[in-house]
Amino acid sequence: MSLSQFFTLKQAxxxxxxxxxxxxDSLELTIKQKLxxxxxxxxxxxxxxxxxxxxxxxxxxxPIxxxxxxxxxxxxxxxxxNKKPMSLKLKPMSWGIITFLIVIITAVILISTGIIAI
Structure with a gap:
């Protein structure tokens, strides 16, 4: 589920x-950036x-x-x-998945090399 929205940068x-x-003198310009x-x-x-x-x-x-x-x-x-720079912020669920995968990969490597015996 992806939610894309725009936030206002400038209104004039x-x-x-x-x-x-x-x-x-009745036109209003709104410039928005995508989030x-x-x-x-x-x-x-x-x-x-x-x-x-x-x-x-x-x-x-x-515009036409x-x-x-x-x-x-x-x-x-x-x-x-002054537009906001491009950015990417991971949420806690992403960090949890990344940490879980790193632990699993490390365990597999340690078991396959014989450093840890089961």
Missing amino acids: RISNNCPECYSN IETQFYKSITNEIVSEICCLNCDVQIF RWTDDIEQVVNYHKRGL
Whole structure:
């Protein structure tokens, strides 16, 4: 069971015209980074997602509808972004399995070389 979610890195109001209702200063840019969590580990990836929503007409503006001006503003905000570095954190269940396997492998090696007799 893998749960992937996004956490917000930056949220900013941009002063471009909305492609739907043409209002000025009602677009909100949200930049998010992907987080994957399973039973064994938690990982932050390098995947970044940008979303723009108009607060006036309550419509999400998809990238296909972005104008060149909006794309330039989004790229500007992405350049100044402090994204979290890629990371991997093992959970206690993973550490337990790794420790168990190391003990088993060590026991097999010691028994097969004759250091420990059964």
